[in-house]
Amino acid sequence: MNTHAPVSPAEDLPGAGPGRMDPAESQRINSLATGLSVSVALVLVAAKLAGWFASGSIALLASFFDSLLDLAASVTAFLAVRYAARxxxxxxxxxxxxxxxxxxxxxxxxVSGSAVFLFFEGTQRLLDPRPVEAGGWAxxxxxxxxxxxxxxxxxxTLVIRRTGxxxxxxxxxxxSADLLSNVAVMGGIALAVFAGLERADPILALFVGVLLAKSAFDLGRESVNQLLDRELPDATRAHIETLLTDDPRVLGVHELRTRAAGPLIHIQVHMDLDxxxxLKEAHDVVVAxxxxxxxxxxxxxxxxxxxxxGYGEAHGRGFFDADPEPHDGGAR
Known part of the structure; x- marks a missing residue:
């Protein structure tokens, strides 16, 4: 019979992630974050549009379009966190x-669309450079x-540490891409205005495009993983298994399946019992x-x-169970 030391809060996993917070509280915190994001995006869109009209900087125009896309994305996130918590x-x-x-x-x-736009406009201005006007305004x-x-x-960052x-x-x-983009745009404008390097403006715009493309790839991969029901990280799965078996009446667990869905996680598992x-005793063990x-x-x-x-090992694998590891010298 398996015996396990009690799981104390100190043994809990660090950080945040799906399933770790009550959905209503998670919605409240995430809604505050996304609401502030929408407000910041609105201010930046208005300021950059005015700055582009005054200066004609292609890097500033690129940054304006990036902020415009950020506004659309922030509004989407603002609505999504509310819907996801229902x-x-x-x-x-x-x-x-x-x-x-x-x-x-x-x-x-x-973000991918923004990167493509930057590559196109930056290349055009690199071939046909134009002076940046009203550099101080920009x-x-x-x-x-x-x-x-x-x-x-x-x-x-503080919100993600709490809600994941x-x-x-x-x-x-x-x-985060915008932060790097803003630094690059400032550098391009400064070099174009004060050093007369007109091509610095589109070159740095192209650099920002590369950063945006990488950000889009990383973000898309994480989103697809969740949409395709990828298993939770190994450390989280091990922690869940430890919690499930932290009872001498539990003789083991198998066929543990997990997945994340926004703030929620879904767990399915088979538990070996005496x-x-x-039936009442078995029910009490499961509820505990x-x-x-x-x-x-x-x-x-x-x-x-x-x-x-003993039954769990004998009743065979289900359709969705992973294939067993091959034996040495044998086939699957």
Missing amino acids: PADNEHRFGHGKAEAFSSLLQALL LGVMVLSLALTLGLIRMQ SIAVTGDRAHY PFQT AEMRVLEHYPAADLLIHSDPK
């Missing part, structure tokens, strides 16, 4: 959590943008295991199947 209903028995992943994927597509706009973006990223929201993570990816105990998991993952949806000890 409870399950008759049409969505597993809840609405994947709305956050859809929002994040849309953000990745928008630099003032970028200083404002830099300060607002730094503050927003700091706040988003993929929608807010996607939003932060936008603004075949000679009563559920309570241990929910203490650490309050936004988890659990489905525990009880197996009499």
